[in-house]
Amino acid sequence: MKDFQKVSPLRILEKSDQGSLGRGNLGVLMARAGVGKTACLIHIALDKLFRKEKLIHVSLVDVPEKVTSYYNVIFYDLVKALGWRGEEEIKMIMDRNRMILAYLNQSFRIPRLKQNIANLVEKIDFIPETLIVDGLDFANAGPDTLRGFKEIAHEFQVEIWLSALSDPARAEVNERGIPHPCAHVDQFLSMIVQLNPTPSATLLRLLKDHDNPVKPDASVSLDPNTFLVLA
Numbered sequence: 152m153k154d155f156q157k158v159s160p161l162r163i164l165e166k167s168d169q170g171s172l173g174r175g176n177l178g179v180l181m182a183r184a185g186v187g188k189t190a191c192l193i194h195i196a197l198d199k200l201f202r203k204e205k206l207i208h209v210s211l212v213d214v215p216e217k218v219t220s221y222y223n224v225i226f227y228d229l230v231k232a233l234g235w236r237g238e239e240e241i242k243m244i245m246d247r248n249r250m251i252l253a254y255l256n257q258s259f260r261i262p263r264l265k266q267n268i269a270n271l272v273e274k275i276d277f278i279p280e281t282l283i284v285d286g287l288d289f290a291n292a293g294p295d296t297l298r299g300f301k302e303i304a305h306e307f308q309v310e311i312w313l314s315a316l317s318d319p320a321r322a323e324v325n326e327r328g329i330p331h332p333c334a335h336v337d338q339f340l341s342m343i344v345q346l347n348p349t350p351s352a353t354l355l356r357l358l359k360d361h362d363n364p365v366k367p368d369a370s371v372s373l374d375p376n377t378f379l380v381l382a
Contacts, residue, residue, distance in 0.1 A: 154233055158379040159198040160191050160355055163344055166369035167360045172310045172342050174280070176361075177300055179289075179333055181315045182346035187353065187378060188314045189285055191346055193225050194378050195312055196283045200245045204280040207268065207309075208251045211259050211286030215251040218285075222249070232377050250277060261299030268307055282311040289315040289332035297339035317345070329358060346373075352381055 164170055172178040180195070182188040199206050210218050226245060230238045252267055254260075271277040284300070304311050315332055325334035333343055343359040349372075357369035372381045 155201060155229060156198060158233075160194045160371070160373060160378060160380065161198045162380050163355050163357055163369075163371050166357050166366055166371070167342070168363040168366075169361050172312070174308045174310050175305045176310055176341035177297070177304060177339055178310065178312045178342035178344070179315050179340050180312060180344050180346065181317045181330070181333060181358075183317045183319050186346050186348055187375070188316070188346060189221065190225060191355070191373070191378050192283055192285055192312065192314050193221055196249070196281070197222075197226070197229070197245065199281045200248050201241070203244060203248060205248050205278060206250075206281045206283060207271070207279045208249060209264065209282060209284045210251065210253045211255070211284070211288075213253065213286070214255065215253050218251050218253070228377060229379075232379065250279070261296065261303070265299075265303055265306070268303065272307070279307065279309050282309050284311060284313040287313055287315070289313075289336070290318075292336065294336055294339070297336045301339050327359075348375065353378070 180188060180192055196206055196208060208218055222245065226242060229235070235241060250271060252264070254263070268279065300311055303309070318331060321331040324330045325337065327337060329337040329343060333340060337343065337359065340359060341361050345356050345358050347354045347356065352372040353375045355371050355373055357365055359365065360369070373379065374381055
């Protein structure tokens with residue numbers, strides 16, 4: 152599976168001075184609708200899972216069965232694109248190390264997520280290293296929500312990757328150059344990456360790198376169909 156890590160979207164971390172998001176920190180993947188935000192987020196999750204790290208996928212928009220279907224479709228696309236053999240053994244690694252929690256119809260609350268994670272740790276010894284959170288309404292998520300995720304990251308010593316839906320009609324940025332919808336809460340975010348379509352590829356660009364200046368060439372080009380890094 153090392154061949155996947157060579158073309159994983161997490162190659163963007165090679166452009167970071169710190170080289171990782173790190174436990175206790177929040178990272179955000181931003182993109183406008185239809186660019187492939189969820190697919191890219193799942194690629195980030197697969198990179199972790201294939202390293203045999205335990206991961207919790209938190210969905211605020213889809214039932215667990217649909218999330219599982221997303222993973223399976225993307226996984227078998229990878230099998231085809233990378234010519235893997237013995238894919239069932241690899242899939243077993245993915246399934247064994249992932250848990251899915253869904254909070255639909257505005258049922259999500261930080262204390263509820265915290266209790267659910269604690270239950271997984273205490274009752275079945277599932278100790279996550281990463282949380283993937285898809286579907287948070289960043290435009291309406293206030294500081295209390297992001298502070299709550301930060302507390303979870305510290306308490307359970309996990310890194311948390313979230314997705315954020317950007318609006319191409321809102322081009323304004325804050326004084327640190329962070330665009331909507333993360334501008335009002337970027338103090339809680341250690342890394343921000345943005346997915347942008349171009350005529351020939353999808354560009355994954357680093358917008359925030361902890362407290363370090365972002366390098367001018369801090370981007371990687373992805374195949375718009377597979378979301379694998381282009382040579």
